[in-house]
Amino acid sequence: MSSADAVPEVHPATADGPASSGNAALSDEGSTPHPDAAAVKQTLHRYLQKHRAALLAKLDGLAERQARWPVTPTGTNVLGLVKHVAGVQAGYFGAVFGRPLPDAPAWLDATDGSDMYAAADETLDDVVAFHHRSAAHADATIDALDLDARGTVPWWPEEHREVTLHRILVHMAYETARHAGHADIVREMLDGLAGDGDGNLAEKTTEEWAAWRDHLADIAERAGLRELHA
Known part of the structure; x- marks a missing residue:
């Protein structure tokens, strides 16, 4: 896609599309003045799952070329965003709490930007499968630990490395939502698909x-x- 390309026609995502699995109906969690830790964890986890679903939905219907196509000067592409979030998620809910993801890919610890795009020998299905594996591993950590469980983020400044599961849940919900928003704009620039079917x-x-x-x-x-x- 270049600056000379025509603006795609907008076609909103439908309410029954892939993203809808993350748009659970509002519940009463968090509605009490002093919710217990279990309710807080449930709320944070649900928001994380909602944004994961919205991000993955941006790949729906895309061919390999479209999914990889860089639409910004810094190379932002939908498949790369999904791969990046999967990798970040694996780190924060894995090594941080002493629960490293088994058989982690070599690029997970790379610092050369290889987490921001799918390599030539990786397929769209490969990246989606890894995202699901990363999410399942993260969910297992969330289920196993209390909100005040302690962890260490070795790549953060030393004075901020000691964290709790609560802190990481907030961080990853924010991180995933941020990149889902990036993917929403990239997808709209590719073919006009906009929104995630949530009525906004x-x-x-x-x-x-x-x-x-x-x-x-x-x-x-x-x-x-x-x-x-x-």
Whole structure:
């Protein structure tokens, strides 16, 4: 995809798509003034699972080339985001708590950016399978430990390395949501698929989305001209 490519037509993700498995109905967890640790852990875990599902859903329907295609100057691509999150998840819920992922791939400890793209000898299915394996291992750690279980993050500054499961659950929910958002934008740039079917995307026709974008572009142009003449 280049700057000369046409803007893809928007087609919102459906409510019954892959992401919907992470969009569990609101529950009463966390609604009490002083929830117990089990309820807090359940809430954090559910949000992590929601964002995982939203991220993986961005691969649905993509061919190998599309899934790998870099759409930003720094090479951001959907498959690379899924691989990166899977690797980060394996580290934070694995080695940090003395529960390293068995048979971890060599790239897991690499610092050359190889976690941000699928290599030529890796397939889309390979990356998705590793993400599922990483998630299952993380879930086992979450289930086995209490929120105040202690761990050590060796790649963090020394004064911040000592952590709890609570801290890591918050960190990984944030990390996964951040990259799911990246993937959402990358996917929209590739073929126009937008949102995750949770009802937060405005309902517009293709023509209405085109008019909306033109409206925003017009505002940007006029703001730029006003700045030039200020």
